[in-house]
Amino acid sequence: xxxxxxxxxxxxxxxxxxxxxxxxxxxxxxxxxxxxxxxxxxxxxxxxxxxxxxxxxxxxxxxxxxxxxxxxxxxxxxxxxxxxxxxxxxxxxxxxxxxxxxxxxxxxxxxxxxxxxxxxxxxxxxxxxxxxxxxxxxxxxxxxxxxxxxxxxxxxxxxxxxxxxxxxxxxxxxxxxxxxxxxxxxxxxxxxxxxxxxxxxxxxxxxxxxxxxxxxxxxxxxxxxxxxxxxxxxxxxxxxxxxxxxxxxxxxxxxxxxxxxxxxxxxxxx
Numbered sequence: 001x002x003x004x005x006x007x008x009x010x011x012x013x014x015x016x017x018x019x020x021x022x023x024x025x026x027x028x029x030x031x032x033x034x035x036x037x038x039x040x041x042x043x044x045x046x047x048x049x050x051x052x053x054x055x056x057x058x059x060x061x062x063x064x065x066x067x068x069x070x071x072x073x074x075x076x077x078x079x080x081x082x083x084x085x086x087x088x089x090x091x092x093x094x095x096x097x098x099x100x101x102x103x104x105x106x107x108x109x110x111x112x113x114x115x116x117x118x119x120x121x122x123x124x125x126x127x128x129x130x131x132x133x134x135x136x137x138x139x140x141x142x143x144x145x146x147x148x149x150x151x152x153x154x155x156x157x158x159x160x161x162x163x164x165x166x167x168x169x170x171x172x173x174x175x176x177x178x179x180x181x182x183x184x185x186x187x188x189x190x191x192x193x194x195x196x197x198x199x200x201x202x203x204x205x206x207x208x209x210x211x212x213x214x215x216x217x218x219x220x221x222x223x224x225x226x227x228x229x230x231x232x233x234x235x236x237x238x239x240x241x242x243x244x245x246x247x248x249x250x251x252x253x254x255x256x257x258x259x260x261x262x263x264x265x266x267x268x269x270x
Contacts, residue, residue, distance in 0.1 A: 033182035039211060039223040044253075045266040048090035051236060052078045054259045057107035057116070057147060057191060058244035061129060065246065065255075067092075068107035068116055071100070080104030082116045082127065087255075090264070096132040098125075106147035106191055108154065110168055115154060117144030124171075138171040140164075148192035148199065150214065155199065157192055161185040163199070163217070179212055181219040186210065193245040195254065202243050209245060209256070225256070228265060236262045 049055075057068035065087050071080040080102055083095025098104050103119040109129055117124040120143055126136040146157040153174060154166040165174045179186045179201075188204040198220065199212040207229045211221035225242060232239045240259035247254050257264040 035182045036210070036219040036222040039209075039221040040270040041223060041267045042270065043228070043265050044268050047087055047255075047264045047266070049257050049261050049264040050078070050085075050090050050092060051238070051260055051262040053092075054240070055191075055244040055257055055261070056105045056259075057082075058246040058255070058257060059108055059148075059193065060246050060248040060250075060255075061109040063248065063250050066107065066109065066114065067244075068104055070104045070119065071098075080118075082107055082114060082132070087264075094132065096127060096134070105144045106157070108147045108149045108192075110149040110151075110154065113168070115147060115149075115168070117147050117156065119143055119145075140166070140171065140173075145204075146190050146192040146201065148194045150194050155192060155194070155214070157189040157201065159188060159190070159204065161187045161189060163189065163192075163212075163214075177214070177217040179210075179217045179219060181222075186219055191243045191245055193247050195247045200245050200247075202241075202245060204243070205241055207242055209242075223269075228256075229258070232258065232261055232263065236260075 054070045055067060056070045059066050065085045067085050068082045069080055080098040081095040084093040086093055102121055105117045105119050107114060107116040112129045114127040114129045115124060122139050124138045125134055127134055143158045144156060145159045148155045154168050156164045161179045162176050163179060164176045167174055179189060190202040190204040193200045199214050201210045201212060203210055207224060207226040209223040210219050213220050229242055239261050242258040244257040253266055255264055255266050
């Protein structure tokens, strides 16, 4: 064999070997991400919740609890509405109801305006938070599931692992982030709440609440509410999936509930 060709072959083999040694393999433990931290919590109080409410959104504004619902089957719930709820009794105090052509979903309140989205009709509504008089309508691409705000922008989920940020006045989409954990994309993101710099999200069809970094999309923590769900189901078999996270910034208290649940829980994170 020509010595020049042999030398070149040996050189290439040496370079390839060095490159393989310098780059860790996928199985290298140093390259693996850690799973989200486990978030522990305790139940502080339990309050009544209307078991006919198919909860889609839950939030506090100026110490008042607000809820939005959906309407999958009129025969088993009280429709799609946005309104105020008395925390102590679970009684719906004042509400605005959507037409039957709309399936109500998440809601949030920003700058004294209540934003309420719908599932598959690509339409949302803006109400004066004091009078519930409709001020505006808006459209958005894809499905609407959960809605929250970070004090500046609206943040919407659509049942995937994506969260979209919107400028509230123009409803112009600013950015979309992908939510992931150590296993990859995390889908079925539903109801949302912004608490102390993080997004908390119900993961639909699971008993989990996820703590999400709104900048990176990484799941920083995971709360397992299986015991609450099991207890609710044993007492009220008609109860549906967990959905509803509310944070009262005036008291720094967190509340959770679910679709058609007869109870709402105040919890304290450990």
